[in-house]
Amino acid sequence: MPELPDVEIFRRQVTAWVLNRRIRSIEELSPEMLGTASPAELRDALEGATLEDTARHGKHLFVRLDERGWLALHFGMTGDLLHVEPGGRRPPNARLLLEMDDGDRLAYTDVRKLGRMDLTLDVGSFVARRRLGPDALDASRKTFAEALAIRRGALKPALMNQRVLAGVGNLYADEICFQARLDPRTRIDRLEPGEIGSLHGVVKRVLRTAIERTANASALPRTWLLPRRGEGETCPRGDGRIERTRLGSRSTYFCPSCQGRR
């Protein structure tokens, strides 16, 4: 689940569920998922803190703990956030549980434990320390073009590289290549400047649409690859069969007849 659109939904849910509430108590159920912060530091930062703001950069969600800094959450491949009403059961695979003053709980769950939780005093410095690229939704056309232009390799791995552009994962990278009608193996240095520009538009459109659809629990557009992302499926554009290949050791699906290689 958790690529940029999913994390943006998490951010909105945190805002709706627990913003401006105070944390009464916490349970750290998987301290091995902590980044640099120790369990004691996490507890000190969270207990009694009021959740005052939210932010997102790429696939990272940040929740501000009054003056104590920010909780930084990454969701790995199977991370999720759940709202538990008073009296509700603790969800399976809960890794962090925050109980609010009014008894509501916020649960961070992750079956595979590939996600991470951490603390930071400042979102900007966290992003800089991790050397994350510009946020894929925030990036201006100029920033986007500059980030990609210094690359020489294949398009899809660059889109997925969080140090180039933050937020795009394996699924949406395939969708972006499909919508841009570019073979995911296309070398970036073969793209015209105008094609980089229109690619920027595609990235924004795909991510924004995904956020809207997810927020409204509606299906993704029928013209998209994602609902048919499987080997031998028919291309949503009519002719052509979807093929599977590997790029950067990740499964990659594309339509060879409408995604041209340069």
Place this chain on the structure above:
DNA sequence: AGTACCACCTGACGGC
């Protein structure tokens, strides 16, 4: 610089 592979984890699924 770019790419491939491994490790970190767990669960689902297909083949035998």
Place this chain on the structure above:
DNA sequence: TGCCGTCAGGTGGTAC
């Protein structure tokens, strides 16, 4: 039913 290999939306380290 059980065992085994493979796969899964992520990331960091290492080795070419």
